[in-house]
Amino acid sequence: MLEIIALIILCKKNGNLAIQKGLKSLTWKWYTVLAWLVAEITGVILGIALFGQDNLIGIMLLGLVSAFGGYLFIKSMLDKKPDSFEEDINSIGVDDLHPPRK
Numbered sequence: 001m002l003e004i005i006a007l008i009i010l011c012k013k014n015g016n017l018a019i020q021k022g023l024k025s026l027t028w029k030w031y032t033v034l035a036w037l038v039a040e041i042t043g044v045i046l047g048i049a050l051f052g053q054d055n056l057i058g059i060m061l062l063g064l065v066s067a068f069g070g071y072l073f074i075k076s077m078l079d080k081k082p083d084s085f086e087e088d089i090n091s092i093g094v095d096d097l098h099p100p101r102k
Helices: 002-021 025-051 056-080 086-090
Strands: none
Touching (some): 002 025, 002 056
16 A cells, blocks of 8 residues: 555656656656556566575565656656746747847
8 A cells, every 4th residue: 555655656756757857747647657567576576586485575665666666767768858938938038138238
């Protein structure tokens, strides 16, 4: 249950970051959920290979850490994209481009 709450909070963070970058929020939220699930499943499979099926706590912790890594992967992709400055560029007038007169 706590994992689902964490995923919702992290999706909101990536959605707000996507809006700041001028991208669709819902698309990046879905990417975050998908990356979370894929990384978690990969971590669980790796945990089973490393620890065997008897160490359930180790498998679950590796899956959770891997899932958070999936969130960080999507966040790093969003961080690399440039911010949207459309409002600033459209509000500049011709007089703003010249130095002030004395």
